[in-house]
Amino acid sequence: MRRWIWIGLFAICAFADVRVPLPWSAGIWETDANPAKKWEGFRLGLLWTEPMEDVDYEVVGFAAEWGGKRYRLQTVFVSAFLDSIYRSENFELSGALHWNRFSIGAGGTAEIQIVPGEASWARFVGRTGISAELISHISVGAWGIFPSDFEENSYGGEIFWEPSSNFRSGIASLYRKPKGWMFGFMQKMRLGVLEFQGEVVFPGPKIGVGIAFNWEGIGASFGVHRDADYMNSKMAGLFWNREK
Secondary structure (H helix, E strand, O other): OHHHHHHHHHHHHHHHOOOOOOOOOOOOOHHHOOOOOOOOEEEEEEEEEOOEOOEOEEEEEEEEEEEOOOEEEEEEEEEEEEOOOEEEEEEEEEEEEEEOOEEEEEEEEEEEEEEOOOEEEEEEEEEEEEEEEOOOOEEEEEEEEEEOOOOOOEEEEEEEEEEEOOEEEEEEEEEEOOOEEEEEEEEEEEEOOEEEEEEEEEOOOEEEEEEEEEEOOEEEEEEEEEEOOOOOEEEEEEEEEOOO
């Protein structure tokens, strides 16, 4: 019985309420959740967690993304292990299409959770989103996340101000049933070949900081996250951006 209690608590905390950050979004948590985003180029990333107090678990994630002026495609694979009594395999595929100042995006995640020698179960999580570039360097977006059981739907909105490629600031709100509202504040700044970015999410808080080295659109990034509720993680990525 105790074994199943630990498995249940881990599954609920790790996957029902917490979304693993994308590895190349060094320092960013929730404001990278909208699938209707643009990226012209290619990037790879790796994410890994630090040990959780009194629980022997590990999460490792790998992601790849490529895109052009009219499209974007992304794939993410995440494995989680709780000692030898539980593991989870998550595979996500998403994409976006762009027309002038508007973008639409959609994707899905297949979650397979396994108790070796005991049982396994699976569910599908769908994701849709839209975004638009407005006047005065302002962009807005909205998205929804819908598990196959429809018991933990999430809805989000975002607004960003990006006066140049060297500065970006934004706010995102997310409503998660039954947890309620979350708010994220993101900042990104570029100085020469260095990019600094970070985010604070409440309640929690969740805090992320990251740094990237960008030379004519080619570079690497590294970030760390601290989550009061669940996960401490690190991430590293390589990228090529045709816009820079």
